[in-house]
Amino acid sequence: MNQSRQPGTALITGASSGIGAIYADRLAARGYDLILVARNEERLQDVAGRVRQAHGRGVTIVRADLGRRDDLARVEEILRTDPAITLLVNNAGFGAVTPLLETDVDRMERIIDINVTAPTRLAYAAAPAFVARGGGTIVNIASIVGIGIEIMNGVYGASKAYVLALTQSLHHELADKGVRAQAVLPGATATDFWDTAGLPHAHLPDGIVMPADAMVDAALVGLDLGEVVTIPPLQDGAGWTAYEAARKALAQQFGHATPAPRYRNAA
Structure with a gap:
């Protein structure tokens, strides 16, 4: 990222705690002013106060539940109309660890609303505005379960696979x-x-749980390096390169007007 000039304003969703709050601190340290979006106004105020004190940047808070269409529409309008915004961090999201047969479908619909619909609509608001302004960046927080879909709840994994595909598109x-x-x-x-x-991280093996600040710092290094996909826990980046090459090669084999021989003359 070019830090030789004022970078503009970053809008961060899910900014009241965790990954979003750390992005707020790190981006303010890089010179960004901030628009912080989340449901919990008290926590947002706390994050905003810490950022202002530590970095002296301008911080605006927006209390919004991105699962509500009226709240989501307000954030979309900010992205469309605020010419200072140069960076969107689609971080808001939540998940589940229970299998399909043990999970309430209304909760799954909520995951889709927050993890799929909200980042899609915000990206659709930001992208045309960024093109018109001559540039901008969209960071979407996905998950390794977007690739390893068997790791957690299937709807959560599917939502993050969607985020990955949307970003690549x-x-x-x-x-x-x-x-x-x-x-x-x-x-x-x-x-x-x-x-x-439903599964506190203290119950997970210590060796697989990354501190949140280390994760965000790694993600920002990946952004500086120009990566489209950044996987902080993947130790050998060549694995992703090979995976992507295989995916793209396979995609070139789909253009045929007739079924494959194995599907012909079935009994």
Whole structure:
């Protein structure tokens, strides 16, 4: 990221705690003013106060539940109309650890609202505005379960697979228009996400739980390096390179007007 000039304003969702609050601190340290979005106004005020004191940046808070269409629409309008915004961090989200047969479908719909619908609509608000302004960056917090879909609840994994695919599509369509897109895929991270999901991270093996500040710092290094997909816990980056190459090669084999031989002349 070019820090030689004022970077503008970053809008961060889910900014009242955990990963979002750390992004607020780190981006303010890089010179960004902030718009912090979350449901809990008291926590937002606490984060805003710490950021102002530590970094002297301008901070605006927006109390919004992104599962409510009217609240979501207010945030969309900010992205469309505030010319200072140069960075969107789609961080708000929650998950579940229970299997399908033990999970309430209304809770799953809530996951889709927050993890899929909200970042989609915010990206659709930000992207045209960024193109019109001559550039901008969209950071989407996905998860390793977007690839390892068997790790956790299937709807949660599917929602994060969607976020990964959306980010790659944004990069494909908008990179030549000056808009950057990055998907960040954390593994188990020490935040209260796990309490909401139903399995506090203290119950997980210590060796797999990354401190939240280390995760965000790694994600920002990945952004500085120009990565479209950043996977902080993946120790050998060549594994992702090979995975992506195999995916793209396979995609070139789908253009046929007739079924494959194994599907012909079935009994």
